[in-house]
Amino acid sequence: MEFGWSAEEEAHRARIRDLLARTLPADWEQISLHGPGSDAQTAYARQFCPVLAEEGLLVPNWPKEHGGEDAPVWLQFILGEEMWAAGEPRGGQYMNINWVGPVLMRYGTPDQLERHLPPIRAGQSLWCQGFSEPGAGSDLAALRTTATPVEGGYKVSGSKVWTSYAGLADTCFLLARVPAAAGGAEGKAGIVILLTDMKSPGIQVKQIPALIGEGDIHEVFFDDVFVPTTDRLGAEGQAWEIINYVLQHERVGIARYEFSRRTLDRAVAKLKAEGRWDDPIVQEKAGRALMLCEAARMLVYRIVDGKARDLPPDAFGSVARWAVVVADNGVNEFMTEFLPEGLLGEDPMQQAHHQRAIAAGIASGAAEIQLNLTARRWLQLPGEKRR
Amino acid sequence: MKYELTDDQASVLAGLDQLLAGVDTDPPIEPVVFEYAAALDQTLAESGFLDIAREEGFSPLDAALIVERLARLPQVVEAAASAIVAPALGVPAGTRPVALLSGPLTKAARYLPMAQVLLADRGDHALAIKVEPDNVETVETLFAYPYGRLKRVEGLEQTRIDDVATLRRRWRIALAAEAAGCMASAIDTILEHVKTRQAFGQPLGAFQAIQHRLAMAAETAESTKYLAFRAAWSDSESDAAIAAGFAQTRTAQLAYDLHQFAGAMSLTLEFPLHLWTYRLRALAGELGGGSQQARAAALATWGDAA
Numbered sequence: 001m002e003f004g005w006s007a008e009e010e011a012h013r014a015r016i017r018d019l020l021a022r023t024l025p026a027d028w029e030q031i032s033l034h035g036p037g038s039d040a041q042t043a044y045a046r047q048f049c050p051v052l053a054e055e056g057l058l059v060p061n062w063p064k065e066h067g068g069e070d071a072p073v074w075l076q077f078i079l080g081e082e083m084w085a086a087g088e089p090r091g092g093q094y095m096n097i098n099w100v101g102p103v104l105m106r107y108g109t110p111d112q113l114e115r116h117l118p119p120i121r122a123g124q125s126l127w128c129q130g131f132s133e134p135g136a137g138s139d140l141a142a143l144r145t146t147a148t149p150v151e152g153g154y155k156v157s158g159s160k161v162w163t164s165y166a167g168l169a170d171t172c173f174l175l176a177r178v179p180a181a182a183g184g185a186e187g188k189a190g191i192v193i194l195l196t197d198m199k200s201p202g203i204q205v206k207q208i209p210a211l212i213g214e215g216d217i218h219e220v221f222f223d224d225v226f227v228p229t230t231d232r233l234g235a236e237g238q239a240w241e242i243i244n245y246v247l248q249h250e251r252v253g254i255a256r257y258e259f260s261r262r263t264l265d266r267a268v269a270k271l272k273a274e275g276r277w278d279d280p281i282v283q284e285k286a287g288r289a290l291m292l293c294e295a296a297r298m299l300v301y302r303i304v305d306g307k308a309r310d311l312p313p314d315a316f317g318s319v320a321r322w323a324v325v326v327a328d329n330g331v332n333e334f335m336t337e338f339l340p341e342g343l344l345g346e347d348p349m350q351q352a353h354h355q356r357a358i359a360a361g362i363a364s365g366a367a368e369i370q371l372n373l374t375a376r377r378w379l380q381l382p383g384e385k386r387r
Numbered sequence: 388m389k390y391e392l393t394d395d396q397a398s399v400l401a402g403l404d405q406l407l408a409g410v411d412t413d414p415p416i417e418p419v420v421f422e423y424a425a426a427l428d429q430t431l432a433e434s435g436f437l438d439i440a441r442e443e444g445f446s447p448l449d450a451a452l453i454v455e456r457l458a459r460l461p462q463v464v465e466a467a468a469s470a471i472v473a474p475a476l477g478v479p480a481g482t483r484p485v486a487l488l489s490g491p492l493t494k495a496a497r498y499l500p501m502a503q504v505l506l507a508d509r510g511d512h513a514l515a516i517k518v519e520p521d522n523v524e525t526v527e528t529l530f531a532y533p534y535g536r537l538k539r540v541e542g543l544e545q546t547r548i549d550d551v552a553t554l555r556r557r558w559r560i561a562l563a564a565e566a567a568g569c570m571a572s573a574i575d576t577i578l579e580h581v582k583t584r585q586a587f588g589q590p591l592g593a594f595q596a597i598q599h600r601l602a603m604a605a606e607t608a609e610s611t612k613y614l615a616f617r618a619a620w621s622d623s624e625s626d627a628a629i630a631a632g633f634a635q636t637r638t639a640q641l642a643y644d645l646h647q648f649a650g651a652m653s654l655t656l657e658f659p660l661h662l663w664t665y666r667l668r669a670l671a672g673e674l675g676g677g678s679q680q681a682r683a684a685a686l687a688t689w690g691d692a693a
């Protein structure tokens with residue numbers, strides 16, 4: 001057991017920081033103000049991701065046969081940390097790299113790989129995740145959007161909600177249910193995954209004004225949208241296995257604690273400049289927020305370590321995700337108490353952090369689901385009887 | 388960054404487990420506030436486990452792994468200060484048990500009734516004080532450690548140590564490693580209880596109200612453990628203060644929740660939970676407590692106003 005970085009890892013981090021310093025525009029804080037899904041950040045990502053691709057830093061984690069570098073897990077993770085801490089200049093494209101690409105490589109047909117991987121590798125493709133519905137959020141198995149088999153494909157009807165990036169996405173990783181009347185199986189087995197072209201006739205996207213910035217929350221309506229069978233990922237009945245693979249691939253999640261830690265560093269620098277840092281109360285509260293960030297870091301690193309050693313995923317991811325949510329909110333609490341002016345137009349990065357923090361316990365499944373999973377799978381507690 | 392034990396670390400812990408298999412580590416049969424494991428103390432002292440940080444090729448992290456493991460036992464044995472603190476302050480190997488104290492010399496200190504040396508944080512310096520057994524009075528307490536206080540503070544045989552920062556840093560690391568072991572055993576004790584104890588037709592542990600709080604307790608214990616190990620590895624001021632402060636600030640909630648889940652049974656000395664939670668409560672107040680550690684972490688990380 002040891003907690004240091006290798007020379008290669010340190011050089012990799014330095015290289016990424018140098019690239020960011022050279023590449024991000026002077027008005028980056030304004031661009032990133034409204035979040036990875038905003039028009040401005042999505043547009044900038046289409047410039048930035050090709051730069052990363054040229055440097056071999058867009059999909060280094062992918063296998064060489066698919067245009068990657070077979071980069072070690074820790075190098076990919078360091079890239080994710082630095083990107084998220086900088087406000088995520090890859091915009092919503094980080095999803096493509098982290099899990100859309102890998103899941104296609106595992107379950108996609110040659111035709112799907114040929115169509116979808118090149119634009120991802122070129123940094124020109126944006127995906128959205130058509131999972132949640134008005135009646136099915138963290139409880140995905142309850143989804144009701146239908147995919148009725150027709151000649152050559154499916155007709156999709158229903159709606160999705162909370163869908164990040166949907167307004168500008170090219171493709172939707174869409175979950176829908178084959179109706180029982182059309183031969184669909186009950187429950188999870190009746191779900192199919194459709195790689196749906198967002199320009200298909202019958203799709204309507206409506207952005208929902210939100211506290212967390214632009215482009216993060218949408219409703220997507222599907223009105224008899226035809227999706228060819230060639231766009232179905234995996235077989236009918238295989239969707240739940242694929243979703244679990246996605247979730248496993250996302251077991252680390254994004255490095256939220258790193259953005260929180262850097263936000264805290266900047267806050268302390270500001271408090272020092274304003275002559276407020278010698279207040280013991282400020283120091284204590286900053287120290288408490290710092291402890292939460294570092295706790296989250298240690299737990300997330302434990303997951304990355306498991307991935308690096310090729311260990312099978314375990315329920316520890318849920319333990320770590322809770323720590324990350326607590327850290328994000330701990331820093332947010334500190335900022336709001338001692339630097340409320342940051343939310344009054346004085347500090348775009350603080351506002352960006354605030355908007356990420358309030359979503360931390362909701363995005364990617366409610367934090368309470370992580371507590372359930374920790375209880376059942378990590379602590380091996382029994383399930384509650386239905387009453 | 389490697390979370391896997393090295394071969395040496397795995398071998399040391401396997402050796403420790405083997406040693407522990409040969410001594411009685413069941414919870415005390417009689418209801419007691421604590422049970423000092425004098426026989427284990429002697430065995431550990433003779434085996435050299437507590438001197439590991441003094442050995443070539445080993446470090447405070449190896450010592451912290453041992454301390455965390457020992458802290459899981461129902462019995463208490465002075466290990467953390469001997470293994471982690473004393474080697475950095477020039478205390479000779481074998482001069483132990485070691486007691487630690489901050490503030491006035493008349494305050495009660497853990498392990499003082501059996502200690503050979505008392506390391507005292509005196510603000511701008513530290514003292515290594517030879518402990519004369521007849522100068523110690525035992526202090527009765529709910530805290531699950533042996534406590535004592537010096538009867539007189541004049542004429543003590545003492546050595547001045549200028550490097551008080553090292554005393555505090557290693558103390559914080561020791562405290563965090565010990566807290567991590569205590570948290571692990573406290574949670575294990577309650578898990579066993581809530582998986583077997585039935586209420587309203589199902590195990591207590593099936594209720595979501597309990598599950599969520601236990602999941603949070605698990606996060607506290609895991610975070611404490613890895614923060615403690617990182618601090619022991621880096622031996623840095625900030626990591627040490629972060630680890631100790633995290634453990635201390637989380638203790639109240641963890642202890643409250645775990646006692647709550649065993650109800651009135653948890654208030655008895657027969658139910659072993661208190662053997663760990665009352666060690667945690669004792670640790671939570673050391674070195675000024677979690678708020679002081681939080682400040683120390685902030686200052687070590689970001690410096691002072693200048």
